[in-house]
Amino acid sequence: MGNCQPDREAFVLAEAARSLIWQAWDEVYIIYQASSAETHVFNETTALILRSLEQGPLLAEGTRNRVEAALGLDPGELVEEDFAFALARLEELGLIDRLDPVSPVDDRR
Template identity: 65%
Template sequence: MVLMAATRGLVWQDWDDVYIVYQPSSAETHVFNETTAAILRSLEAEPLAADGVKRETEAALGVAQGGLAADDFVFATRRLEELGLIEYLDEAIGGQ
């Protein structure tokens, strides 16, 4: 499964471990924790396979591979999808 950013041009503001994200396309402002922000930021450059996003997120958080609980990762990505910030794609992209 591949994840991709559904929108571009997000405006970020971080305060310690809280991330405020303004989404111009919907005129909505979102508040995220460090984990959710890291997931979203990992998709800014290009779509990635879900396991790649999880690995990049773990690296950004400074935890060992597998240190981010799968349930927490799935919950965060599904919430980002509900908000229209990411999309799930079934096909692989570019051998990822």
């Protein structure tokens, strides 16, 4: 897995993430995933990662830019490790997939 350039890795919303049930209270999202019968508790950042991938695949970098914009943060303000952790966690839960490096992804989105 191309660990040398994490920002250049691309992610896509997994099938399991298309049928989530969302319940938002304050800044906490309680989400039901029917494919696994799990209930997740996500903060706003994690929820925004899922939202930003709804339109199509994105590079990690592009996803991060969108989340920062939505949160009203300056570019680069999100802690790198936290963001990488959220991506890895979403991948582990089967909500996003890492695309194989060969798949073409539009950088401009």
